[in-house]
Amino acid sequence: MAQYAMGDALSVISRGLYADHLNGLVTKGTPKNSPTVTSASPPTNPTTVVISDCGDSTHWLKYRASTDQRYGGAGGHRAITAEVQKQSDGAWKVTSFAVRGLGTCGN
Structure with missing residues (x-):
């Protein structure tokens, strides 16, 4: 995961x-995602972008590994926002994100 996220985002993931493993x-x-960049800073040659999505977890659900029984509620559409920063090596990494209920x- 460290290839794609850092800081608080990496810690939360x-x-x-x-916790799921335990x-x-x-x-x-x-999951179905259709992310879009909603802001970039600075506007030319950005180093930070904010990405928004209406993620669909309808077919991305949790199960008990021992019994293969579904665990938790149904999936559906939820708002997702992430901040992504360009690293000194040119890679982009998620630094923070929020997944709403x-x-x-829509959708």
């Missing part, structure tokens, strides 16, 4: 994956 949960399926965006 890592903790979430570790609780015997796996995620199956494929179900029904927070």
